[in-house]
Amino acid sequence: MKTVMMTITAILLTAPVAEAQAGTPMASMAMKPAAKTGSGVGMVKSIDARAGTVTIAHGPIPGVGWPAMTMTFKAAPPVVKGIAPGKKIAFDLSVTDSAAVITRVKPM
Numbered sequence: 001m002k003t004v005m006m007t008i009t010a011i012l013l014t015a016p017v018a019e020a021q022a023g024t025p026m027a028s029m030a031m032k033p034a035a036k037t038g039s040g041v042g043m044v045k046s047i048d049a050r051a052g053t054v055t056i057a058h059g060p061i062p063g064v065g066w067p068a069m070t071m072t073f074k075a076a077p078p079v080v081k082g083i084a085p086g087k088k089i090a091f092d093l094s095v096t097d098s099a100a101v102i103t104r105v106k107p108m
């Protein structure tokens with residue numbers, strides 16, 4: 001019984017500390033943030049094959065918490081193969097702190 005009480009006390013004492021550490025900037029920097037992923041629908045505005053980018057006027061993307069906007073994404077050439085400015089597409093994307101990348105495109 002005494003051991004159980006000590007264990008509970010230990011949990012109560014350590015839990016808030018662990019939470020506080022998780023919320024510090026140091027902890028966030030040490031942990032590589034996981035990419036958020038989502039799916040959207042939009043109109044291709046332009047493609048820059050050399051830069052590996054595509055600009056899309058897209059609707060809201062709840063998966064990554066974005067409202068509708070026009071923006072430029074990174075996209076590997078094979079991913080944007082077969083699409084052109086003016087085409088409506090459905091797409092999947094991956095977003096990290098440093099980049100928004102189109103991972104899959106489906107013409108509509």
Ligand SMILES: [Cu+2]
Nearest residue numbers: 066069070071
């Ligand atoms: Cu956007």
